[in-house]
Amino acid sequence: MQARVTDHRSDVAVLQLCGELDADTASQLHATLADLMERPVPRIVVDLTELKFCDSVGLSAFITSKQVIAARGGWLSFAGANPFLAQLMETVGLGRYFAIFPEVDDAIAAAQL
Structure with a gap:
């Protein structure tokens, strides 16, 4: 898996996952999530467009990060999940x-609301 972070506004990071x-x-x-959670107010969109597979271990990383x-x-x-991931x-x-x-x-537009 590859992970890349881009900022789409000063307060929203997009985490693109591939593989x-x-x-x-x-x-x-x-x-990667630990780094993003160090921001004062972490606002993260996970781009799943290029993610081909995710198992329970991967899902648990998101769930445990949510509390922090x-x-x-x-x-x-989350955004852009393929039919399997959706x-x-x-x-x-x-x-x-x-x-x-x-x-x-x-997802980014919803962040402005």
Whole structure:
């Protein structure tokens, strides 16, 4: 898995994930999220457009990060999931805890509200 962070406003970071997120690559995601959580108010859109696979270890990284992010007044949302990932997120109930958008631009626009 590859992870790249871009800032789309001074207060919103987009974390683009490419490849496969699993037990072998989850430590990289944890490290990237830890860096982003150091921001005073972490606001993170996770771009899943290029992510081909995600297992439970990958999903748990997002879930465990949510508490720290929320405690700092921030949020984490998802955008651009392929049909497999969208179904996976629906099945495990992530939609109850995270905002999930069809496109990154939609997630960034929602941040302005």
